[in-house]
Amino acid sequence: MNGIDYTFCELREKMVVNICDGKQLGRIIDICVHCGGKVVGLIAPGDTKFFKSLKGCDGIFIPWQNVVRIGDDVILVDLQSGMPPMPCNNC
Structure with missing residues (x-):
């Protein structure tokens, strides 16, 4: 990453964007x-229509190794478009 420490409050203000398709998650x-x-991953809302159909799921799990960069306003992630997003299983 870029060597800067972030709090959860700071991270939750940033938009998550998939660099593969430009979609805002x-x-x-x-x-x-x-x-x-150790941080294992982040959870973002993703496609709320799809994930509301999964019982007990509030978003998608983004593995930490898929986080490309944390910028001033955005978190860039690399989620392959051919792979379905992983539902959140409460870690």
Whole structure:
């Protein structure tokens, strides 16, 4: 990444954009952290129409390794267009 520390409050203000198709996935709604303290991924609203059909799912899980860059206003992620987004399973 870019060597800057961010709080959750700062991250949730940034728009998540998929660099593969330019689609805006919304703002971060949650962060998944491993019990050892390592960030595992981010959770964004994604396509709310699709995910509302999945019981108990509030968004899509974006693995941390798919986060390309965190900028001033945006979080760029690389989600392959051929792969369906991973539903959030509460980490």
